[in-house]
Each structure stands twice: as structure tokens, then as C-alpha cells.
Amino acid sequence: MTAAQLPPVAPEVTATLVEDLSPRLRKRLDGAVAKLGARPAHRDGDTVTIAVDDETELRLHAPGGVVATSDAITCGCLLAPACVHRAAAACAAPVADPAPDLTDPPAPAAPGSAAHPGEPAAVPHPGEPAAPAPSAAPATTAALDGDPVPESPPEAATEAQRAAADALWSAGAAVLEAGVDGAGAVAQSALLRAAHTARLRHLPRPAGAALSVVTLLRAARAGDPSYRTADLVTALAELLGTAHRVGTASGAELAVVRGRARRPYSPDGSLRLYGLFTETVVTDSGHGGARTWVAGADGRLYTVGDVAPGGVGRALGVADRAVRLGDSALTHRELGRAGLAVSGATVSPDGRLGAGKGVKAVSARGAAWTQQPLAALWETPPSEQAARALRSTSRYADPEGGGSDLLFLDVELLGAVREPGGTCLLALCDGGVPVRLTVADDDPALAHRDNLMLLATAPGTRLRIIGRLVPALHPRLTLLACSHPTGEGTIDLGLDRLRRADLPDPVAPVHIAPPRPGGPGAHSPLHLLERRVDQTVPAGRAALGMLGDVTPDASRLRRAGLPTAAGLLTALCASAGRRERDLFGRLLPADTDGFAAHWLAAARYTAAVAESLCTAAWQPAQDDRAAAVSALAPSR
Structure with missing residues (x-):
């Protein structure tokens, strides 16, 4: 049995089951999780059954795909429901996404004004004192006397929010104290309980960081090959940082620290969009699909995506399916080179286009990369593009900040460079900055690696490229798309395959020594x-x-x-x-x-x-x- 075979379990369910165990059973919980992972399991509709032994079965009932209550996990052993098996199953299963009814707190209405007509007044959360009704008398008197109306103090966290943030801090500090090897199911359940409480107190950003820590801890302890220590370092720092700032932030800073339970799609009127390229998306969790990038008339970048479980096979297939946007019949490949006229558009803060019922889209003429408005994307100096991309890819960037991590460069190919991690392509940007170009995905079913190696055999070729910034002490990009070497059209490097006939006169592959990184970080002992x-x-x-x-x-x-x-x-x-x-x-x-x-x-x-x-x-x-x-x- 693997974690992927089990339905996601709500964080509060796992925390409750672990808290209900006796101290003796808690000591045995990590061993029970490992033993349960070796037992067979099968799914029948919404129910997954695990054979604990030859005579005992454990069932997880997940209506709607999520185990939402502790009663939905049942065991047939003699000690049930106080057995360790139920808690072990919850700890082995993936962590479910937050419940949809946990939304952002409503913005306070202005004094003297009502909320939306027909809506009841906001009810304070149990355990939190109700906010006193604002009084208009002092402001009226001040206005009559001619004095300026005093401004209300910036919003600060409530006592309940501070308490929830303190619980998150304590749980995160305990994980840091014990390390991965010591942060077993009991420590993880403490994090899940703190995350659930924080979300109830309208702290979705720190709560989400806590869930990320739990997911990464489980991946590390299970030996998942996709696990990276740097990811857990970032998640732990995000958790501790946001938990600490809740008690000190106020006003706009508090809103950023608190975050949003969901990223809303806001109306954006009518848009005239021009296709840029389509990239394949393959995640370590087994999801696959495609994401098409388009630009508006003002140069703003938008994406239309289709990602779901399915891996690399689905990523290749989705590229030839129609995009989910209005009544458009364009496929992702076609949209990457064509245009779209959208009315009633809805856009998320990170530029994703919504596909609601009110969105209408029709095909339109596209633009070449050398034509406006797309050509303007290549006119920004590389250093400014890198600074902008780095702000969006920062480990601790504001989730609502938006922005793109793409760079648009005109380069001259120099040749292949051998590095400890493999071979990459060295190119020289307009402006004199040498940049290393690497593959976005090494999967042999995708065309990234073959295309990069073929381009490395054509030094001196000038290309217009699109890549994703890789933070490093030297300029580095993952190559996503480029202009065709003949100058006709563009190449989606994960989908389209170059041929040798597409390149200039073939030459022997050139292997050059990589230039030593220069600048202030070249010899930094950081x-x-x-x-x-x-x-x-x-x-x-x-x-x-x-x-x-x-x-x-x-x-x-x-x-x-x-x-x-x-x-x-x-x-x-x-x-x-x-x-x-x-x-x-x-x-x-x-x-x-x-x-x-x-x-x-x-x-x-x-x-x-x-x-x-x-x-x-x-x-x-x-x-x-x-x-x-x-x-x-x-x-x-």
C-alpha cells in the first residue's frame, strides 16, 4: 500500500485520532504506520479497505473523496475504536486540502453603513469577544467643530489569532528541535491540530505552511525520491516566520501575513490575448498537463492550464485538447501561436484565466515574437527581468504578489558545457551576460533534452528564447521555448522536436570550459x-x-x-x-x-x-x- 492509494484525510481528523491514543500506543504509532504501509489495500467506490492481518480489516470511508470525520475510519480489531490502527491509517494518508467553508474573514463595514442587503451581520467566532459597535458621535462632533476626524488604529491580530500563531510556533519549533528522524506521527499531529486551529482563526497562510511541513516530513521519512531538504527548510522558515509576525503585524502587513483561504478570480472585462508558447507540466505527485502562456495588449502575462493526475502521458495528450476557456476550439498548441478575444474574463492574482460560465472567448489573429505587443517583452534589459523574476520566485515572496518568473532574451549560442550535474548549453545574452540554459524536464518522453543537445551543435546561432529563472550565483535558466533556427515560427521545447535539417550547416559538437562565475557572489563563503x-x-x-x-x-x-x-x-x-x-x-x-x-x-x-x-x-x-x-x- 502506498499513500497515493489512500484517500486524503482532514487535518483535524488525524490530530483527533492521535490525541485520543494512550501514551503507550503513541509510542507505537510510528511502527504501526510503517507496518500498515506494507499491507494490501483495495478501493471500492468511496471506501478503501486495508487488510491489517488475515482476520482484521481497516476501512476508510471518503464521501466526496475526503475522510472528513474520525468515525469514517473504522477497524475490526478487538481494541477498536481505541486501537492504534485508525490513527496509523490517518497518518499514512495524504493531508486533505482545507475545507471549502473556511473562508476569509469579511472586511469590516464602514461605520453607519450596512453590509450587503439581505446578508446577516458577521457573527464572531466562538471564544472571541464580539467587536464593539462603532460610535459615530465623536466623528460627528469633530466634524462640526472643524477638527480633523481621527483615524482608526490599524487592524491588529485578535487574542485568538495570537494564541493560534503561538501554537504553530511551538509545533514548528518542536519539529526543528527533533529533526526529521524525530518528528514522527505525534509531532506531525501537533502540527495538524495547530494548522486546523489557525485556519479556524482566519490564518490560512501560516496554516498552509504547517500542512506543507507535514507533507514534506512524511516524504522525507518515507524516502520519497522527490523530497528535497531545501523545500523543508523553506516550509519551516515560512511557518515560523508567519507565526512570529502574526503577533507584531498590523494593517496591510497583517493582511499579507494572514493570507487568503483561496485566491479569488476577479472580473477583468474584455481581453485581447496573444499566444506565446505552451509548456508541459509534470509534477512529482503524478500530475500532468499543459500550461499555455499568453500576453495581453499591455504586455501582462496570463496562463490557461489543464493539469490533473496522469503524469507525462497526460501532459503530451492535453497539449492537443481544446483549452477550457469559453467556446474556443483552439488546442493548447494552437493557442500558443494564435490569439484570443475574451469577454467577461476573470483572472486570479497570479494571472490564471478563469473558465466560468460567463466567460466567452473566440479565436483571433496572433502575433509573432518580433511584432508588438509581444516584441516589447524582449526589450526590457536582462538584469531588470531577472530582478523581477527573482521577486516572484523568492522563497518567502508574498503569495498575493503575482508576477512571473519568465525571462525573454535574445542570445547567441556558444556550445555545450559539462557541469557536475550534467551538460547544459552556454549562451551569450545581448548585453554581454553569459547564461547557462538547462532542460526543464529530463523525462525521455518529452523533447527537452534532445532539443537542447541538438541546439548545442549549432554554435553561433542567434535565437530569441523564453526561459524560467533558476536562482544561482551565476545566470541560469531552464529553456522553455525559442524561435525556430530558420526564423520561421517558434518551438515549444517540451512538445516540438527539432531536426538536424532545421539547424544551420552541421558542425561537430563544441565542448567549452564554463566561464568562472564573476561578480560579488563568485567566491562567497555564504x-x-x-x-x-x-x-x-x-x-x-x-x-x-x-x-x-x-x-x-x-x-x-x-x-x-x-x-x-x-x-x-x-x-x-x-x-x-x-x-x-x-x-x-x-x-x-x-x-x-x-x-x-x-x-x-x-x-x-x-x-x-x-x-x-x-x-x-x-x-x-x-x-x-x-x-x-x-x-x-x-x-x-
């Missing part, structure tokens, strides 16, 4: 702090506390002009190894909150400096073209 931040997540605080003296590393950071990094490294390791004793010499509990605060500061600092170095790497330098040409010359 990794001395980054690796300690990353090391804490899988190993926990105790492993970091055994490192001993880190003075040499701190001195190297100071010599490189990073005194803040040196101070953070010293404080982090000192906090990890600090254990106080009472009057009788017994060890007191470790300061979990203090260590979490030091780790959070180090994680956010390293992310900010890495993003700054990435931005600086895209700045053109006088000797970049000379360095790239000199590296290429001996190979020709």
Missing part, C-alpha cells in the same frame, strides 16, 4: 552558514550542538565582508549547544524557542543574501563577452 541551516532540519538541534568551535568559519565570513552571517553562525551553534543546569546539577530542558528564533534569523538571512547575489550576477560586466569568447576560441 555556504558556511547555509549548510548549518540545512543540517539542522534532518538532524535536529542536538547534531548542530555537537559541532564544537565554529570560530574559523566565522572568521572566514568576516574576512569576506559578511559580519552578520558570522554573528548568526556563532549564535546559532551556541544556542544549539547551550543547556542550563538547576541547583542540583541536573540538565534543564533546552530553550527550544530561542534556538528556533536563531535558526529562523539565519534561514531568512541566507535566503536574502543568495537572492541579492543572484540579482548581481545578471548585471552586465565589461569583460563578460571577452571571457566567454576566450573560453570558446580554443575549442573552435
Whole structure:
């Protein structure tokens, strides 16, 4: 049995089942989860049955696809319902998305005005004091006297929200204290309970971060090949950061920290859209599909997507299906090169076009990449494009900020470059910045790898390309689309396959030495702090506390002009190894909150400096073209 065979379980259901276990059974829970994963399971409609042993069956009933109550998990053993099997099944199953009825809190109405006609007044959440009715008398008196009307203080978090944020902080700090190996089902259930409470208190962003941490913890403990430590570092820092800011933020900052339960689609009137390209989408969770990028007359980017379970096979098939937008009969491939006229359009904050009943769309004439309004996308300097893309791909970017991580560049191909992670294509941007182009997906069923290797055999070819920024100390993109080498049309590099006849006169493949990264980040010792931040997540605080003296590393950071990094490294390791004793010499509990605060500061600092170095790497330098040409010359 795998987690994919089980229906998603609501976070509060898992938390309740684990909390109801006796202390003795909680100690056995992680072992029960592992044993249950080796047992066969089969699905019959909305019910999944797991054979616990030859005589006992465990059932998960998921009407609507989600196990929403603890009674929906039943077991046939003698100890049921107080057995460990029900909690183990809930811990082994995927975490369900938040319930749809948990929406954002309504915006407060202006004093003296009613809410929408026919709607009841907002009811405070149980346990929260009702807001006092606003009084209009002081404002009226002030207006009559000629004095300015006093402004109301910015909105602050309620006591219930602060308490929910404190619970999230404590649960996240406990995970950081124990590390991946120690953050078993019990620690995960504490996170799920805190996430559920936070969502009830209208804190969807920190609650979503907590659910992400749980999902990544389960992937790490199960040995999922798609798991990356950097993802868990980011999720933990997001969880601790937003939980901490709830108590201090107010006004607009609080709204950002609080987040939204769902991203609404807002009306955007009529749009005239021009197709750019179509990219294949294949996720580690087994989903596949296509996403077509289009641009409006003002240059704003929009997407039309179709992604669902199915993997790479579905990604290739969806490209030839009609887009889900109005009555348009265009396929994704066709829309990437054609145009669309949309009326009644709805758009999400991140640019996704809605497909509601009121949306109408008809085919229209497209535009070449060299024609307006698309040509304007390539007129922005690469450094400005990189800075914009980095703001949207930042680890801790505002979820409502929107923006795109795509770059539009005119390049000259230089040849193939061998790197420790594989071979990439080196190109020179207009402006003299050498950039590495890599494949977006290595799956052999997609055309990315074959197309990149074929382009590497045509040095000197000039192309107009679209790529996705890869944050690094040197300019790097994943190549998504390019103009056809003959100058006729465009190529979706994941779908269309280039042929050798499409290229200029064939030459032998050119392998050049990659130019050394220049700029302020070329020899930055920031990794001395980054690796300690990353090391804490899988190993926990105790492993970091055994490192001993880190003075040499701190001195190297100071010599490189990073005194803040040196101070953070010293404080982090000192906090990890600090254990106080009472009057009788017994060890007191470790300061979990203090260590979490030091780790959070180090994680956010390293992310900010890495993003700054990435931005600086895209700045053109006088000797970049000379360095790239000199590296290429001996190979020709």
C-alpha cells in the first residue's frame, strides 16, 4: 500500500485520532504506520479497505473523496475504536486540502453603513469577544467643530489569532528541535491540530505552511525520491516566520501575513490575448498537463492550464485538447501561436484565466515574437527581468504578489558545457551576460533534452528564447521555448522536436570550459552558514550542538565582508549547544524557542543574501563577452 492509494484525510481528523491514543500506543504509532504501509489495500467506490492481518480489516470511508470525520475510519480489531490502527491509517494518508467553508474573514463595514442587503451581520467566532459597535458621535462632533476626524488604529491580530500563531510556533519549533528522524506521527499531529486551529482563526497562510511541513516530513521519512531538504527548510522558515509576525503585524502587513483561504478570480472585462508558447507540466505527485502562456495588449502575462493526475502521458495528450476557456476550439498548441478575444474574463492574482460560465472567448489573429505587443517583452534589459523574476520566485515572496518568473532574451549560442550535474548549453545574452540554459524536464518522453543537445551543435546561432529563472550565483535558466533556427515560427521545447535539417550547416559538437562565475557572489563563503541551516532540519538541534568551535568559519565570513552571517553562525551553534543546569546539577530542558528564533534569523538571512547575489550576477560586466569568447576560441 502506498499513500497515493489512500484517500486524503482532514487535518483535524488525524490530530483527533492521535490525541485520543494512550501514551503507550503513541509510542507505537510510528511502527504501526510503517507496518500498515506494507499491507494490501483495495478501493471500492468511496471506501478503501486495508487488510491489517488475515482476520482484521481497516476501512476508510471518503464521501466526496475526503475522510472528513474520525468515525469514517473504522477497524475490526478487538481494541477498536481505541486501537492504534485508525490513527496509523490517518497518518499514512495524504493531508486533505482545507475545507471549502473556511473562508476569509469579511472586511469590516464602514461605520453607519450596512453590509450587503439581505446578508446577516458577521457573527464572531466562538471564544472571541464580539467587536464593539462603532460610535459615530465623536466623528460627528469633530466634524462640526472643524477638527480633523481621527483615524482608526490599524487592524491588529485578535487574542485568538495570537494564541493560534503561538501554537504553530511551538509545533514548528518542536519539529526543528527533533529533526526529521524525530518528528514522527505525534509531532506531525501537533502540527495538524495547530494548522486546523489557525485556519479556524482566519490564518490560512501560516496554516498552509504547517500542512506543507507535514507533507514534506512524511516524504522525507518515507524516502520519497522527490523530497528535497531545501523545500523543508523553506516550509519551516515560512511557518515560523508567519507565526512570529502574526503577533507584531498590523494593517496591510497583517493582511499579507494572514493570507487568503483561496485566491479569488476577479472580473477583468474584455481581453485581447496573444499566444506565446505552451509548456508541459509534470509534477512529482503524478500530475500532468499543459500550461499555455499568453500576453495581453499591455504586455501582462496570463496562463490557461489543464493539469490533473496522469503524469507525462497526460501532459503530451492535453497539449492537443481544446483549452477550457469559453467556446474556443483552439488546442493548447494552437493557442500558443494564435490569439484570443475574451469577454467577461476573470483572472486570479497570479494571472490564471478563469473558465466560468460567463466567460466567452473566440479565436483571433496572433502575433509573432518580433511584432508588438509581444516584441516589447524582449526589450526590457536582462538584469531588470531577472530582478523581477527573482521577486516572484523568492522563497518567502508574498503569495498575493503575482508576477512571473519568465525571462525573454535574445542570445547567441556558444556550445555545450559539462557541469557536475550534467551538460547544459552556454549562451551569450545581448548585453554581454553569459547564461547557462538547462532542460526543464529530463523525462525521455518529452523533447527537452534532445532539443537542447541538438541546439548545442549549432554554435553561433542567434535565437530569441523564453526561459524560467533558476536562482544561482551565476545566470541560469531552464529553456522553455525559442524561435525556430530558420526564423520561421517558434518551438515549444517540451512538445516540438527539432531536426538536424532545421539547424544551420552541421558542425561537430563544441565542448567549452564554463566561464568562472564573476561578480560579488563568485567566491562567497555564504555556504558556511547555509549548510548549518540545512543540517539542522534532518538532524535536529542536538547534531548542530555537537559541532564544537565554529570560530574559523566565522572568521572566514568576516574576512569576506559578511559580519552578520558570522554573528548568526556563532549564535546559532551556541544556542544549539547551550543547556542550563538547576541547583542540583541536573540538565534543564533546552530553550527550544530561542534556538528556533536563531535558526529562523539565519534561514531568512541566507535566503536574502543568495537572492541579492543572484540579482548581481545578471548585471552586465565589461569583460563578460571577452571571457566567454576566450573560453570558446580554443575549442573552435
